[in-house]
Amino acid sequence: MTDTHLLPADIPLFPLSGVVLLPGETLPLNVFEPRYLNMVDDARRSGGCLGIIQTRPGGSSLMPMLAPIGCLGEITAFEETPDGRYLISLHGLTRFELVEERDALQPYRIAHADYSAFSDDLKDHPEPRVDRSAFLHLLMTWLQGEGLTIDRASLEAAPMSTLVNQLAMKGPFSSGERQVLLTAQTIQLRLELIEDVIASRLESRASGPLH
Numbered sequence: 001m002t003d004t005h006l007l008p009a010d011i012p013l014f015p016l017s018g019v020v021l022l023p024g025e026t027l028p029l030n031v032f033e034p035r036y037l038n039m040v041d042d043a044r045r046s047g048g049c050l051g052i053i054q055t056r057p058g059g060s061s062l063m064p065m066l067a068p069i070g071c072l073g074e075i076t077a078f079e080e081t082p083d084g085r086y087l088i089s090l091h092g093l094t095r096f097e098l099v100e101e102r103d104a105l106q107p108y109r110i111a112h113a114d115y116s117a118f119s120d121d122l123k124d125h126p127e128p129r130v131d132r133s134a135f136l137h138l139l140m141t142w143l144q145g146e147g148l149t150i151d152r153a154s155l156e157a158a159p160m161s162t163l164v165n166q167l168a169m170k171g172p173f174s175s176g177e178r179q180v181l182l183t184a185q186t187i188q189l190r191l192e193l194i195e196d197v198i199a200s201r202l203e204s205r206a207s208g209p210l211h
Contacts (some may be wrong), residue, residue: 007094010102011072012039013109015064018175020182021052021071022165023092031086035107037039040086040208042106048075051096051113054179063109069183071095072113074146094121119128120186127160128188135195139167142198145205146172165190173197 012034016031021027031040043050053070073090080086096113104110115121136155143150155163168181168190177197184190 006050006112007115008047009112010098010110011113012043012106013051013053013070013098014039015053015055015066015109015110018178019052019053020054020169020178021073021090021092022161022169022182023094025092025162025169026076026167027052027073027090027092027169029086029088029090030089032084032147034154036088037084039108040078040088049093050075050090051074051111052090053098054175054182056115056175066098066111067179068098069095069179070098070113071182072115077166094118125161127188128164128186128191130160130191132134132156132160135191138195138198138202142202143172143197145202148172160191161187164194167194173192 019027031037039050050069051072054067055064056067058065072093072095074093075088075089077089078086079088094115095118096115097117099112099114102110102112122203136152139155140150140152158166164187168178171194173181181190181193184193
């Protein structure tokens with residue numbers, strides 16, 4: 001899919017805290033709430049797409065406030081478990097701006113999406129420019145300090161764009177940081193933002209506690 005005109009104007013929303021999907025990446029999900037089981041069923045019958053969007057403080061437990069930007073994902077794998085859960089995989093297509101929510105008869109939320117600010121998501125992108133060895137050293141130092149065990153060989157083998165996007169999706173970032181990384185206009189900018197966060201964390205760790 002290479003044209004925003006072919007994308008659905010109104011999309012079902014899967015609000016999640018601390019979870020983002022980026023174009024070109026895959027997000028596995030374990031779906032168990034009845035309303036979202038219903039949503040997946042409906043999505044599979046009508047193009048297979050749904051929007052991943054973060055929640056933010058405010059609203060209610062059933063209708064939390066939503067971030068302004070999310071990502072449209074296409075269901076590429078589906079499995080139903082014996083206890084009735086759905087295990088699905090979403091492939092990120094393009095980010096969207098949440099324009100407004102629609103009144104819906106369905107138990108899940110539906111929104112009108114505007115993709116115009118992210119038309120480049122549907123194009124091929126050059127690999128970000130970086131001293132890969134220096135970046136991996138910085139990354140490993142940070143992740144080890146966070147108590148995470150990382151396979152350096154897998155980091156070295158991954159394309160830099162994949163590494164950057166997977167870090168944004170799975171790295172130990174706050175929900176707010178993850179949202180900033182989601183909205184970064186290019187992978188190059190996303191990489192630079194990640195470097196800034198890591199450098200700040202390492203500097204804070206080196207300074208030690210205040211007395």
